[in-house]
Amino acid sequence: MPTRPLSPHLGVYKFTYTMATSILNRITGLGLSVGLLLLVYWLMAVAGGERSYARALGVLSSPVAKLVYAGLVVAFCYHLTAGIRHLIWDTGRGLERAQSRASARVVIAVSILLMLLIAYWVWFGGAHAS
Amino acid sequence: MSLRSPLGRVLGMGSAHEGVQHWWLQRLTSVALVPLSIWFVVSLLMLPSLDHATVSVWMAHGPTALLLVLFVLTAAWHSRLGVAVVVEDYVHGGLKTVTLVFCTFAHLLLAAAAVLAILTVALRGAT
Numbered sequence: 001m002p003t004r005p006l007s008p009h010l011g012v013y014k015f016t017y018t019m020a021t022s023i024l025n026r027i028t029g030l031g032l033s034v035g036l037l038l039l040v041y042w043l044m045a046v047a048g049g050e051r052s053y054a055r056a057l058g059v060l061s062s063p064v065a066k067l068v069y070a071g072l073v074v075a076f077c078y079h080l081t082a083g084i085r086h087l088i089w090d091t092g093r094g095l096e097r098a099q100s101r102a103s104a105r106v107v108i109a110v111s112i113l114l115m116l117l118i119a120y121w122v123w124f125g126g127a128h129a130s
Numbered sequence: 131m132s133l134r135s136p137l138g139r140v141l142g143m144g145s146a147h148e149g150v151q152h153w154w155l156q157r158l159t160s161v162a163l164v165p166l167s168i169w170f171v172v173s174l175l176m177l178p179s180l181d182h183a184t185v186s187v188w189m190a191h192g193p194t195a196l197l198l199v200l201f202v203l204t205a206a207w208h209s210r211l212g213v214a215v216v217v218e219d220y221v222h223g224g225l226k227t228v229t230l231v232f233c234t235f236a237h238l239l240l241a242a243a244a245v246l247a248i249l250t251v252a253l254r255g256a257t
Contacts (some may be wrong), residue, residue, distance in 0.1 A: 026216060033209040039202070040244045046185050047247035053182040080167065083160050090157060121175050 021104045025082040028075035035072045038065075077114035081107045152211060159208035166201040186251055195252035202244040210237040 013019065038060070045056030059065060085107050088094055094103055173194070177184055188194055210233065217229045 026212075029209075029212045030216060032205075033213055036202075036205055036209055036240060039205075040240045040247070043189075043198075043202075043244050043247040046182065046189060047250040050182045053185075076167065076171065080164065084164065087157065087160060118171070118175070125175075 018100055018104050021082060021085075021107055024078060025086070028079040028082075031071060031075040032079055034068075035075070038068070038072075073118050074115055077111040077118065078107075081111040081114065152214075156208065156211045159204050159211065162200075162204045163208055166197065166204055169197055170201050186254075189248060189251040190254065192252070195248050198248050199245055202248070203241055206237045206241040206244070210234060213237075 041056065042060060045053045045060070048056075085094075085103050088103075089100075094100060173188075177188060189198065213233050214230055217226060217233060221229050
């Protein structure tokens, strides 16, 4: 069998920012899967009682973990907004090139707005810093 | 009449007739996760503190426990579908099957562990 290029054969395309929004959706999705792992670890620590929770907090409130949470906030805001864009596409709307370019901009703008909103809430809105 | 090419038929490649199911479940879980994930993030941010007592009381509250179970199960399912697509694109050959099986088992384990943890706290709180 001859070796044919397999999808995704990205080499044949010029890189555009509609592509960037697409690959970012994947990367942030994978990141959120790691977040799910952390969430389950946290839930299990709560179920394990006060001492297991204190032990888990050693890991979950470390500076590295806080960096991960920042990444998760970015990933969540982006994946949520880009996901809604995909759901709109699924109804058959917004698939024209000009429209999808415009919606790529909207996704970036809205997700950054959401990130800022959450960051503001964490730092100034009285929400706990972890 | 088959829509598959003669070459595709001979090689046994092509649709395994699960594509639509996968596509549909990915969308179904997406739609459910919009409100569920927003609820989760907002209620986490609204907790006055993240100490054990506060979190336990929050998790033991009936509606919270119910929504948490729904959120974790839907998220695990959505994650399993999404990770599978990435694996199918970038991992090939026998390793692909092994990775897919591992990813399915890992997500099942996560989902089961999460439900067990939530129920443990919720039922402890009820007594």
